[in-house]
Amino acid sequence: MAESAEINALVEREYAAGFVTDIAAETLPPGLDEGVVRAISAKKGEPEWMTEWRLDAYRRWRKMRPPRWAHVRFPDIDYQAISYYSAPTGDKPKSLDEVDPELLRTYEKLGIPLHERAKLAGVEGADESAPVAVDAVFDSVSIATTFKEELRDAGVVFCSIAEAIREHPELVRRYLGSVVPKPDNFYAALNSAVFSDGSFVYIPKHTRCPMELSTYFRINAANTGQFERTLIIADAGSYVSYLEGCTAPMRDDNQLHAAVVELVALEDAQIKYSTVQNWYPGDEQGRGGIYNFVTKRGACLGARSKISWTQVETGSAITWKYPSVVLRGDESVGEFHSVALTRNRQQADTGTKMIHIGRGTKSTIVSKGISAGRSQNSYRGLVRMNHGAAGARNHTQCDSLLIGDHCGAHTFPYIESKLPSATIEHEATTSKVSDEQLFLCQQRGIDAEKAVAMIVNGFCKDVFRTLPMEFAVEAAQLLEVSLEGAVG
Template structure:
């Protein structure tokens, strides 16, 4: 059975309305004491056996962070975060690193099974040949709390010359590459959360696709927060050389908690001449209960640099989880004729708050960007699209098309669209379209008269609303995303 089927089945089992993945895995944890200071950073660095330059980089970022204040411009409200009241390092206690899955803690593998991650899939692990024309296999680099525990498909990737490994490993094994690119797209001091991440990031993925290589499989990472009160600070760096391409899939789930969990990831993408990067996310972290208690605080900085001519970076995200989402995957369109795309579905229900969007910075000539943002609000939630399109003086012939659609379910939620458009070039063409609509009683009744339950009807209508975005997702993700949309809106009507 292909991994995809297994994933799909696992997702189908999600038919229940409450968040099912709220369990804690009982694994011995290696945990730093609460609090954030230079000693903790030194501890993280030494636990990860990092070279000196990495430690210095972290400490510099920490200094920068100390001088910064938390941004307040987003339309999200939450109680003050006590940054000293969290653990900044937690790792399953391990013997020397696992050489194969047999060496991986079975408890951990069971956790993944519950999550429906097809890590244990025989065909996948054995690297069974896939007949021509079938879907590309998916490589899974599973991040369990702060340490990546298992990586599959390494070999196939190595043969193609692709590096896909935990970033902590890349720091040690490919230090030149990491040093060359880390922090060049999102500098440590870019914002409060990126500075924090730079100081304390524990793990994440590193991808390097050499010149001319089309990555032979889609890369997928499943992040999962587990230990109590452990902020998770992933760091992902993807570098794609001239004429190369990669599709990276990121999927997230987290267990149920009462206390809020801080999450501040940084993702950096670099695309050289004619390179293309497709980065897809399905985010399904615990959103808090019906009353808004608990849930993940998600403060993410994601940015891609189209450095080369005709390079292309495409962000696709389906955001259904988290209590608070603060996230603006962006593209810096530097190379002549480079292309940036942002396709987003953000769903909020109950008391969730999302302030998400993108930034398209047009620097080079004839650069193009497309933004399709679909926002769905239900319950008492609040959702904001915030997007910047900036055309710099040298970006002659730049083009942008933006479409923001909001769908409201019920009468106690909010949807807001905040576009910033700055053009410093007379030749630029910028289009912005925005709509706000409600699921109408007519539509629901029409579907129900045809035999659909109310929830299926909502799912169908919402999926229709999001179709322009969902069709950008790789097939297996699209199926999960459709289910997730429906699940996250259950109970929102009627």
């Protein structure tokens, strides 16, 4: 492109969340065997059934092999070289003065608002007027969960998964692994064996969760993996909007993040799950960065239930992630809105699966991929209409934008229909940022960087529109920052 030199110069901004917090932590030595699985379970004070559940997952995982079909390349991971548990040490602090100042500075640098930050660092009795409740996961443990009392008044359970295993075993036993079974795939099995923390949400019948719920994941320790587990259950007629954010320090080694997220929507329930994924993507040469191998799946079990995934993916060295919806309830609805931006040597293989089982089910997929630098960005999706899905509909729109001559943009949609009354429509386009659009903007005095940001923003607006407002602003800014210097 004509302005490539100018545009190229724009992208070299550093990863802002790439610092390391020097904090005392208790970390298990690297390696994985049944003893490690038992040790994690013991540290969490888990009941026997949970330990057995983990061991079963571990034994299944040992027989599995990592998937190789994704359009990503990386050296084999040595699973015995990873530490599977790391947690900041010390008792829970009573006031800000007692909180490890390093932990405080971490949240300050990450830009979590002050009133939330007091809570995030584990302080009791801080100002709790913020509209978003946060569960902060630092390496392997949940540091704190805010607004628990307000939520409790509404009947909502929002806590770490470790706490849920202790306090709500009946719900956990019933639903954990019901959407993503232990042997679902290699990384899900590994997660089932070693997950250390994550968030648990239960919204009771006919309840609209009074505020947005949010989890903030932070990997800090070196040579560790993060394996969080999230389980959200929306009972009949309820509604919840859930946000997820994540960052990690800049390191030359790759770190593994293998999470599992399970959503369950019962009759007439709605779950809106939004992610802004900003794990450290590695440097220009492709050194370091997070391997983000995540299994996210929702089950619309009840009639007229709805699950909506929105993701803005700008981070991670490698992303392998397919947030999916199993549309079991009649007239249930699944949505997937995604923006995936890759630059430098990032690789993303991401998309969704919509499995239509119930009658009159509907799904919408909007995927926007932006590739820059030497990155590889793939959309991989499956739309399947099973025999019972009479009158089901799907519409998929999948667009890729190319910035630069050395990147790749790929589309691998699987379309499977087994009944005539179901309708599937799939469209995909790939093009570059058009010279005409750039010229038009620049002619009107908008510089190349702003022009590209505007064009990319317009390209992604269908997805940003579906994000909660604060997140939409953050996502747009994140994209702008990520694009600096990537363009060309």
